[in-house]
Amino acid sequence: MAIFVNENTKVIVQGLTGGQGKFHGLRNRAYGTKVVGGVTPGKGGQDVEGIPVFNSVAEAVAATGADASFVAVPPKAAPAAILEAAAAGVKFIVCITEGVPAQDEARVFATLKRDYPHTRLLGPNCPGIISPGKCNIGITAGEIAQPPTKGGKNVGIVSRSGTLTYQALFELKQQGIGVTTCVGIGGDPVPGTSFVDCLAEFQNDPETSAILMIGEIGGSAEEEAAEFIKANVTKPMSAYIAGVTAPAGKKMGHAGAIVSGGKGTAQGKMDALRAAGVKVGANPTEAGELMAQIIKSLK
Amino acid sequence: MDLFEYQGKQYFASFGIPVSAGDVAHTVDESVAIAERIGYPVVVKAQVQVGGRGKAGGIKLANDKNEVRTHAGNIIGMDIKGHVVKRVWIERASDIAEEYYASFTLDRAAKQHLLMLSAQGGVDIEEVAAKDPKAIVKLHVNPVAGLSESAAKKAAVDAKIPTKAQDGVASILVKLYDCFVKGDCDLAEINPLILKPTGEVHALDAKVSLDGNAAFRHPEWEPFAATQELDEREQLARDKGLQYIGLDGSVGIIANGAGLAMSTLDVVNQVGGKAANFLDIGGGANAELMTSALEVINFDTKVRSIFINIFGGITRGEEVAKGIVEAMRRVELRAPIVIRLDGTNADEGRRILAAAGISAEKLISKPTMLEAARTAVAIANGKSGN
Numbered sequence A: 001m002a003i004f005v006n007e008n009t010k011v012i013v014q015g016l017t018g019g020q021g022k023f024h025g026l027r028n029r030a031y032g033t034k035v036v037g038g039v040t041p042g043k044g045g046q047d048v049e050g051i052p053v054f055n056s057v058a059e060a061v062a063a064t065g066a067d068a069s070f071v072a073v074p075p076k077a078a079p080a081a082i083l084e085a086a087a088a089g090v091k092f093i094v095c096i097t098e099g100v101p102a103q104d105e106a107r108v109f110a111t112l113k114r115d116y117p118h119t120r121l122l123g124p125n126c127p128g129i130i131s132p133g134k135c136n137i138g139i140t141a142g143e144i145a146q147p148p149t150k151g152g153k154n155v156g157i158v159s160r161s162g163t164l165t166y167q168a169l170f171e172l173k174q175q176g177i178g179v180t181t182c183v184g185i186g187g188d189p190v191p192g193t194s195f196v197d198c199l200a201e202f203q204n205d206p207e208t209s210a211i212l213m214i215g216e217i218g219g220s221a222e223e224e225a226a227e228f229i230k231a232n233v234t235k236p237m238s239a240y241i242a243g244v245t246a247p248a249g250k251k252m253g254h255a256g257a258i259v260s261g262g263k264g265t266a267q268g269k270m271d272a273l274r275a276a277g278v279k280v281g282a283n284p285t286e287a288g289e290l291m292a293q294i295i296k297s298l299k
Numbered sequence B: 001m002d003l004f005e006y007q008g009k010q011y012f013a014s015f016g017i018p019v020s021a022g023d024v025a026h027t028v029d030e031s032v033a034i035a036e037r038i039g040y041p042v043v044v045k046a047q048v049q050v051g052g053r054g055k056a057g058g059i060k061l062a063n064d065k066n067e068v069r070t071h072a073g074n075i076i077g078m079d080i081k082g083h084v085v086k087r088v089w090i091e092r093a094s095d096i097a098e099e100y101y102a103s104f105t106l107d108r109a110a111k112q113h114l115l116m117l118s119a120q121g122g123v124d125i126e127e128v129a130a131k132d133p134k135a136i137v138k139l140h141v142n143p144v145a146g147l148s149e150s151a152a153k154k155a156a157v158d159a160k161i162p163t164k165a166q167d168g169v170a171s172i173l174v175k176l177y178d179c180f181v182k183g184d185c186d187l188a189e190i191n192p193l194i195l196k197p198t199g200e201v202h203a204l205d206a207k208v209s210l211d212g213n214a215a216f217r218h219p220e221w222e223p224f225a226a227t228q229e230l231d232e233r234e235q236l237a238r239d240k241g242l243q244y245i246g247l248d249g250s251v252g253i254i255a256n257g258a259g260l261a262m263s264t265l266d267v268v269n270q271v272g273g274k275a276a277n278f279l280d281i282g283g284g285a286n287a288e289l290m291t292s293a294l295e296v297i298n299f300d301t302k303v304r305s306i307f308i309n310i311f312g313g314i315t316r317g318e319e320v321a322k323g324i325v326e327a328m329r330r331v332e333l334r335a336p337i338v339i340r341l342d343g344t345n346a347d348e349g350r351r352i353l354a355a356a357g358i359s360a361e362k363l364i365s366k367p368t369m370l371e372a373a374r375t376a377v378a379i380a381n382g383k384s385g386n
Helices: A019-031 A057-064 A078-087 A102-115 A162-174 A195-204 A221-232 A266-275 A284-298 B005-014 B028-038 B065-075 B125-131 B149-158 B163-182 B212-217 B219-226 B232-239 B258-270 B287-299 B317-330 B346-355 B369-380
Strands: A010-014 A034-039 A051-054 A068-071 A092-095 A120-122 A128-131 A135-138 A154-159 A179-184 A208-216 A237-242 A279-281 B022-025 B042-046 B059-062 B088-092 B098-107 B112-118 B136-141 B185-195 B201-203 B207-210 B243-246 B251-255 B277-280 B305-312 B337-343 B363-365
Touching: A010 A019, A010 A057, A010 A078, A019 A034, A019 A068, A019 A135, A034 A057, A051 A057, A057 A078, A068 A078, A068 A135, A078 A092, A078 A102, A102 A120, A102 B112, A102 B212, A154 A162, A154 A195, A162 A179, A162 A208, A162 A237, A162 A284, A162 B258, A162 B305, A162 B337, A179 A195, A195 A208, A195 A221, A208 A221, A208 A266, A208 A284, A208 B258, A221 A266, A237 A266, A237 A284, A237 B258, A266 A279, A279 A284, A284 B369, B005 B022, B005 B088, B005 B163, B005 B207, B005 B219, B022 B028, B028 B042, B028 B065, B028 B088, B042 B065, B059 B065, B065 B088, B098 B125, B098 B136, B098 B163, B112 B125, B112 B149, B112 B163, B125 B136, B136 B149, B149 B163, B163 B185, B163 B201, B207 B212, B232 B243, B232 B287, B251 B258, B251 B287, B251 B369, B258 B277, B258 B305, B258 B369, B277 B287, B287 B317, B305 B317, B305 B369, B317 B337, B317 B346, B337 B346, B337 B369, B346 B363
Parallel strands: A010 A034, A010 A068, A034 A051, A068 A092, A092 A120, A154 A179, A154 A208, A208 A237, A237 A279, B251 B277, B251 B305, B305 B337, B337 B363
Antiparallel strands: A128 A135, A128 A179, B022 B088, B042 B059, B042 B088, B098 B112, B098 B185, B112 B136, B185 B201, B185 B207, B243 B277
């Protein structure tokens, strides 16, 4: 099993005729993902290497039966694209767009919650999701992900940082550990899907034996995760938090990663996770090694 | 992007929030001219983005032309905690009956807007929060529903704002919320929000932080961006479109992705070094970007070694390697490079680096992040890299 997406997930790409959408959409298809359509207003009837393009998400869904969407459009257009997908009945939306204003993210999140409570948004500004061997939506290079071994002990990954998501996949591959699903939730101020959402799914997924979590400075998402873990997660976990040495008051690359007013420090987050029973590594490699020990102890 | 007080007040004014009459001056003569125009007494306020201006002597009351001349003369050029005062804000002095506090931010945990309102203003709100948390009213505002006048009034009542000021405060809260949302602020704060003896409510200070991601729909922000105070390295990096933050160590850092860059800083620290900077070159580590990144790092005279930490996902290892080789042809580097290249096609990338004929003193390749960090730190600390 996998969480959120699997071999049956049918995906449309919003922005398939654009540079990013085409590049990643085709890569996702090459990986084996069922990419059934694309959406670009005004370009309905065309195709991108055999993938039919539609004028609207509603048309695309009606024609293909898609249940997931990959939003790869510029920041100005992303909020409307997400809401269009939700209105068309798409249940799982992945938005990789970087640079969406925080006010738009807050408004989109509140709108989804009010009008489309059964739709899940992943992102914006996230690398996407991969259930290795089954489905890859987003920008992750599929070859660095180790598919799960049947009947073996496999790991679920949830990460707030893009490149560290790949690093985490890579570390587990080095250790020969299979991954059920790897979710990159993104580091923006209002992510559609949180650590807690993913932890709850992994806890309930029979194929996932342990969970690797990658966090970073800023906000309080890791602290909330720690509370949730304490109360609800029985599966063993390892974690890494980036930004121990980040100076206060400076944004580290994207809007989410900032230590302000003494809040959101890496140390505070590591302490909270340790108190919840999570094994915390000092760097991504150590977190991978800790996970290898966990997996060994399970056998 | 953090605004100066004068910019914050101008921004507030554009949303109808009452602020004191005033203008910004760069010289003593300009200061006097503004004071003459708006009438005495005036307050001369240093424009720096750091707290504690008043204590440092950066805020002075002036009753006439001569006092303006003296105070502006003292304040312009003054160093306040490392910030040199380039501008002063001259505004009409206000009589103050009471001081309150009001702010809007995004509560990331609740994924909603957050109003904080207190009848105890004019002091550090963190201190109020620590001493008397009940003195601050916190109200979540749903980003779709927005803030109604009646909800704002209720907040004012709950915060024990006196009856005579409640309507004035509520009216400003609605405008401040409008500024926060339509103005794309990360933070919109008034401290103090004052009640005048005449009964009017008015913003005496302005702290505004803007969301850079929204710049595309705010052409009026351009003058704000022009006054951002960056160090020389940060300015150079911005001109080249790089995500760079200057730090004070000796190991120059280049990584792809913010998380990996932060992680690189951490690992350098763990093995006994200090990073000179944070630099995220993003996904496409091509020759152009790598050249720009190396130029920025090279500009920093404290750098003793350069740690390039690349994890190829979409970006393939051989492209990164070609980029580095090309960049090293273009830039004469003052410090050796230690590179860790992993991920997609990393083997081929390493082969290209090895075959480029660059001397082992200038370019050292290490297989893992940790080993590369150790080598970079050893070089920076004056020890042999091997």
